[in-house]
Amino acid sequence: xxxRKGAPLRYDAQRNRDRILEVAxxxxxxxxxxxxSVIAKKAGVxxxxxxxxxxxxxxxxxxxxxxxxxxxADAAPQLLKTHPPAEALRAWMDRLAQYAMAKxxxxxxxxxxxxxxxxxxxSHGPLMAAVTLLLTxxxxxxxxxxxxxxxxxxLAIAGIWQIDPHGDWHPRAARLLDLVMDGxxxxxxxxxxxxxxx
Numbered sequence: 118x119x120x121r122k123g124a125p126l127r128y129d130a131q132r133n134r135d136r137i138l139e140v141a142x143x144x145x146x147x148x149x150x151x152x153x154s155v156i157a158k159k160a161g162v163x164x165x166x167x168x169x170x171x172x173x174x175x176x177x178x179x180x181x182x183x184x185x186x187x188x189x190a191d192a193a194p195q196l197l198k199t200h201p202p203a204e205a206l207r208a209w210m211d212r213l214a215q216y217a218m219a220k221x222x223x224x225x226x227x228x229x230x231x232x233x234x235x236x237x238x239x240s241h242g243p244l245m246a247a248v249t250l251l252l253t254x255x256x257x258x259x260x261x262x263x264x265x266x267x268x269x270x271x272l273a274i275a276g277i278w279q280i281d282p283h284g285d286w287h288p289r290a291a292r293l294l295d296l297v298m299d300g301x302x303x304x305x306x307x308x309x310x311x312x313x314x315x
Contacts, residue, residue: 209247
């Protein structure tokens with residue numbers, strides 16, 4: 118993480134770092150105790166390169182988690198640039214489900230490598246900002262019912278955290294998120310019959 122304080126990483130250094138994170142996410146999802154040497158080898162980097170980026174297991178696991186949160190949060194404004202608000206919200210919900218499954222798969226590694234409470238600070242702010250941005254865009258467009266708060270939304274989708282990430286999670290998550298989206302649309306002023314929630 119020291120690299121973020123100085124100049125941007127060179128292309129090859131950034132590519133190595135991204136490759137380590139990609140491989141580590143897959144390996145640590147399979148086994149919380151995956152050896153760091155195996156991760157380095159599968160990522161195609163030497164031990165020196167690996168430890169220069171991630172001096173210990175905790176720094177690696179925290180960076181995977183932070184990177185995943187960043188990807189989800191950054192998706193919100195990008196989706197709003199390329200999709201109408203309702204489509205952007207629904208696509209972002211799918212991205213959030215992918216994040217939830219990755220986090221669940223990493224649960225053992227996160228528990229073993231991090232101190233209690235160190236993760237909440239990494240995720241809460243960026244995810245709340247993304248939800249707020251999407252809900253505001255949809256409320257302004259009249260595509261969701263007025264007055265839905267970020268907390269309401271996160272409570273409504275909380276079921277995705279209960280889905281088994283090792284099973285066929287995608288169809289179940291899609292059905293659940295479609296139900297949430299239908300509920301958000303009920304009473305939306307921009308939809309037919311949206312003036313009333315009765």
